[in-house]
Amino acid sequence: MRKHIVAGNWKMNNQLSETKALITDLKQQTQTSDAEVMIAPTFTNLWHAFEALRQEDIEVIAQNMHFAENGAYTGEVSASMLKSVGIQTVILGHSERRAYFNETDESLAKKVDAALNNEMRVIFCFGEELADRKAGKEEAVVESQIKNALFHLGADAFKNIVLAYEPVWAIGTGETATPEQAQDMHAFIRKTLSNKYGNDVANSVSILYGGSVKPNNAKEIFSKPDVDGGLIGGASLKAEDFYAIVNAF
Numbered sequence: 001m002r003k004h005i006v007a008g009n010w011k012m013n014n015q016l017s018e019t020k021a022l023i024t025d026l027k028q029q030t031q032t033s034d035a036e037v038m039i040a041p042t043f044t045n046l047w048h049a050f051e052a053l054r055q056e057d058i059e060v061i062a063q064n065m066h067f068a069e070n071g072a073y074t075g076e077v078s079a080s081m082l083k084s085v086g087i088q089t090v091i092l093g094h095s096e097r098r099a100y101f102n103e104t105d106e107s108l109a110k111k112v113d114a115a116l117n118n119e120m121r122v123i124f125c126f127g128e129e130l131a132d133r134k135a136g137k138e139e140a141v142v143e144s145q146i147k148n149a150l151f152h153l154g155a156d157a158f159k160n161i162v163l164a165y166e167p168v169w170a171i172g173t174g175e176t177a178t179p180e181q182a183q184d185m186h187a188f189i190r191k192t193l194s195n196k197y198g199n200d201v202a203n204s205v206s207i208l209y210g211g212s213v214k215p216n217n218a219k220e221i222f223s224k225p226d227v228d229g230g231l232i233g234g235a236s237l238k239a240e241d242f243y244a245i246v247n248a249f
C-alpha cells in the first residue's frame with residue numbers, strides 16, 4: 001500500500017510571528033485521514049517549526065537545499081545543515097526554482113544525490129509548461145525531467161523518493177488539471193518507472209499532484225488510483241483549508 005501524503009509548500013510566505021500563529025491553528029485541526037502531513041516553511045522558520053511540532057503528526061520539511069556539503073556558496077543551505085535542525089525531507093526541483101533560479105536537471109541530479117547521501121527523503125517536483133501541453137509534448141517533457149534527474153539512481157533509492165507532478169500552468173493560477181489529466185499523467189509516470197525499475201518499485205512510489213488543489217477539488221483528485229496525495233501551495237496557508245485537503249482521503 002502506497003503512502004498517502006499531503007504536504008504544504010508555504011513558499012516565501014510567513015514571518016516568524018505568522019509561522020507561530022499558523023502552527024497554533026494547525027495544532028487545533030483534527031485529522032480523520034491516513035495521510036502523512038508535512039509543512040515546508042521557509043529556512044528561517046524551520047527550527048522553530050520543528051521544535052513546535054515535535055510532538056505532533058506533522059513533519060517539517062525544507063523547500064530546497066544546495067548540493068555541496070559546505071563551503072564557499074554564499075546564501076546557500078546544505079543537507080547536513082537541514083538535518084542538524086531536525087529536517088529529514090526536502091522538496092527539490094520545484095518549477096519556481098527551475099524558472100527563477102536556473103535549476104536544471106543536471107544540478108537537480110546532484111541535489112538528489114546529496115539528499116540521499118545524507119539519508120534524507122526527497123519530494124522531487126517536475127511538470128510541463130502550458131506550451132508543452134498545447135503542443136502535445138507533456139509526456140515527453142515529464143519523462144525527460146524524471147530520467148535526467150533520477151534514472152542514474154539504483155532501485156533502492158526510490159524508498160526515499162516521492163514524486164510530485166506539478167503542471168506549471170496549474171500552479172497559483174486557480175486552474176487545476178482535471179482529475180482525468182492528473183490520473184493519465186500519474187499512470188504515465190508509473191509506467192515510466194516500471195519500464196526502468198520494474199513494477200514493484202513503480203507501485204511503491206507515492207506520486208503527488210500539485211497545482212491549485214483546494215478544499216473543493218481535493219476529494220475528486222485524490223480519488224484517482226494513481227494520485228497518492230498533494231503538494232499544496234496557497235491553500236496550505238490557512239489551517240482549516242489545509243486540513244480539509246488532508247482529510248479529503
Ligand SMILES: O=C(CO)COP(=O)(O)O
Nearest residue numbers: 009171172211212233234
Ligand atoms: O506550487 C505548488 C505547490 O508546490 C502549488 O501551488 P498552488 O496550490 O498555490 O497552486
